[in-house]
Amino acid sequence: MEVSQCITLEYDQHDNLSDVASHALRLFDEGEPFSICAFSMGGMMAFELLAHVPEQIEKIALLDSNAHADKSQG
Numbered sequence: 001m002e003v004s005q006c007i008t009l010e011y012d013q014h015d016n017l018s019d020v021a022s023h024a025l026r027l028f029d030e031g032e033p034f035s036i037c038a039f040s041m042g043g044m045m046a047f048e049l050l051a052h053v054p055e056q057i058e059k060i061a062l063l064d065s066n067a068h069a070d071k072s073q074g
Helices: 017-027 042-052
Strands: 034-039 057-063
Touching: 017 042, 034 042, 042 057
Parallel strands: 034 057
Antiparallel strands: none
């Protein structure tokens, strides 16, 4: 049975999503593929990670997320 690592991110530790993404990537083994399960604002984080390392992301599951929450139409 394969054991997966689960990481929960705290958004109040950083000033922007890019900083949170950089922090998250330091928690994983460099270059290793990973999957994302994101809830609410986590969806924006998932898209930020996708912009940083698209080749590493195997799957993304978004739950109750809005990719445009930071936009006026969001």
